[in-house]
Amino acid sequence: MLRVMYSIRTDATAGERPLPHSFDETKRCRLRALLVALMLTLAGCATPVRLPDHPPDLAPPVHVPESTWWEVDSDIGAASLAAKASARDEARGAMANWKRRIQKRTETDFIPWFTDFWTQQWLAMKVAWYKLSAEEGADPTIKRLSAYLQTQYRERVLDPVAREIDPDKVRALATNHYAQRLSAQLQEIPRRYGVPVDQFDRRIKAIPAIALTHQPAHSASLYEVVHAEPIATLPAYVALSIQVRKDSGTTGNGPSDARISPVAKRASEILAARLITSGGASAAAAAIGGGAGVIISFGTAGFSAIAHEKDRPKMEAQLRESLRLALADMWLELVEDPATGVMAEVYHLSGQIEGGLVKTLTQPAPFEPAPQGTPLRNEKSDNEGLSAKGRSDK
Numbered sequence: 001m002l003r004v005m006y007s008i009r010t011d012a013t014a015g016e017r018p019l020p021h022s023f024d025e026t027k028r029c030r031l032r033a034l035l036v037a038l039m040l041t042l043a044g045c046a047t048p049v050r051l052p053d054h055p056p057d058l059a060p061p062v063h064v065p066e067s068t069w070w071e072v073d074s075d076i077g078a079a080s081l082a083a084k085a086s087a088r089d090e091a092r093g094a095m096a097n098w099k100r101r102i103q104k105r106t107e108t109d110f111i112p113w114f115t116d117f118w119t120q121q122w123l124a125m126k127v128a129w130y131k132l133s134a135e136e137g138a139d140p141t142i143k144r145l146s147a148y149l150q151t152q153y154r155e156r157v158l159d160p161v162a163r164e165i166d167p168d169k170v171r172a173l174a175t176n177h178y179a180q181r182l183s184a185q186l187q188e189i190p191r192r193y194g195v196p197v198d199q200f201d202r203r204i205k206a207i208p209a210i211a212l213t214h215q216p217a218h219s220a221s222l223y224e225v226v227h228a229e230p231i232a233t234l235p236a237y238v239a240l241s242i243q244v245r246k247d248s249g250t251t252g253n254g255p256s257d258a259r260i261s262p263v264a265k266r267a268s269e270i271l272a273a274r275l276i277t278s279g280g281a282s283a284a285a286a287a288i289g290g291g292a293g294v295i296i297s298f299g300t301a302g303f304s305a306i307a308h309e310k311d312r313p314k315m316e317a318q319l320r321e322s323l324r325l326a327l328a329d330m331w332l333e334l335v336e337d338p339a340t341g342v343m344a345e346v347y348h349l350s351g352q353i354e355g356g357l358v359k360t361l362t363q364p365a366p367f368e369p370a371p372q373g374t375p376l377r378n379e380k381s382d383n384e385g386l387s388a389k390g391r392s393d394k
Contacts, residue, residue: 061196061199062194062195062196062199064193064195064196064199068193068195069203071193072189072193072195072200072203073203073357074357075189075192076186076189076204076207076222076353076357077353077354077357079182079185079186079189080182080350080353080354081350081354082181082185083177083178083179083181083182083185083350084178084346084347084350086177086178086181087174087175087177087178087181087343087346088174088343088346090173090174090177091170091171091173091174091335091342091343091346092335094165094170094173094342095165095167095170095331095334095335095342097165098161098165098167098170099327099331101161101164101165102157102158102161102327103327105156105157105160105161106157106320106323106327107320109156109157110152110153110156110157110323111316111319111320111323113152113156114149114152114319115312115315115316115319117304117305117308117309120308121304123145126144126145126148127141127145130144130145142265142268142269145264145268146261146264146265146268147264148264149264149268150261150264153264167334167342168245170342171241171244171341171342171343171344171345172232172241172345174342174343174345174346175231175237175345175346175349176230176231176232178346178349178350179225179226179228179230179231179349182225182226183226183227186204186226201223204221204222204223204226205221205222205223205224206221207221207222207223207353207356207357208220208221208222208352208353208356209221209222209224209225209349209352209353210225210234210236210237210239210240210348210349210352211352212236212239212240212243217235217236217239218235218236218239218240219236220234220236220237222353222356224236225237225349237345240345240348241345244339244340244344244345244348247339247340247344248333248337248340248341248344249340
């Protein structure tokens with residue numbers, strides 16, 4: 001480069017002073033050619049490199065055969081079944097604990113309170129008051145006493161247990177467990193079959209998971225369910241939860257009053273039947289009222305207390321059996337009922353997912369033509385003989 005620059009400078013200087021005669025024409029032509037080549041080279045370096053107008057074509061998308069998609073759908077269905085079974089085990093375990101706590105508080109709180117002598121006296125007064133205040137031709141004693149006992153059972157048993165184990169919260173936890181377990185299993189399916197993630201996502205976006213009404217806010221796909229963190233953030237899930245609670249009649253803190261009613265009704269019937277025979281004096285005292293009622297009450301209290309303690313074991317056994325049957329009814333509705341129990345939301349999700357997969361898993365078998373049979377040796381010889389005979393006749 002130094003030699004070239006020196007040559008350029010020499011040539012520029014030569015424009016001012018005449019070259020010596022010894023500098024022949026051939027060298028001068030070579031110098032000019034070199035100068036032109038250098039100028040072209042410098043001009044090429046200064047020219048920006050132009051990128052092509054269109055980027056090169058991207059790699060073609062991966063083609064996934066339909067048989068692979070059938071296997072993918074089958075694995076999605078299997079994942080839903082496994083997640084549902086796991087959620088059911090969790091929910092049943094929590095509700096079994098709930099049932100044990102209900103039984104314990106029933107034994108330690110409600111039954112001792114109900115069978116206590118002074119409680120029975122107070123209930124006898126209420127029965128007498130109900131009868132006195134009843135309209136002519138109506139006897140709401142059992143109904144009103146049931147409502148009172150229903151309130152007591154909720155306050156003494158159901159509400160304290162619900163602060164520790166709430167069936168409504170068990171339902172929400174079961175649904176969240178199902179969604180998380182299903183999401184973890186679905187992540188393995190694309191790698192298992194070599195399916196691109198974007199194609200797999202499009203596949204599960206077409207599978208319904210929540211379908212309540214025709215409104216978009218009340219519907220959600222499988223993709224939305226497994227990608228929600230947590231599932232409670234989905235508007236469709238909120239609508240589903242409200243619908244299940246509405247159908248079950250719960251108020252957000254355990255079984256509905258309709259489920260408690262059989263407990264109170266049976267207890268009221270037992271109490272009313274007992275008061276007919278043993279609570280007459282107390283009821284009369286409550287009905288008369290005033291000083292006379294007080295005298296009757298104190299005059300019969302000692303004898304009634306002794307009789308009450310004698311009959312108390314039988315009363316407790318009757319009440320315990322009645323409450324046991326009522327609790328069994330509540331257990332069936334809370335745990336076994338697929339529409340309103342603690343698994344209601346999970347059953348809705350799994351039913352929609354597995355039902356949507358049935359269409360792809362139940363494909364008609366491809367038609368194949370009937371196989372052509374190979375003739376036996378004797379049949380082949382007979383056919384050849386008939387063909388030869390036909391040719392000879394012609």
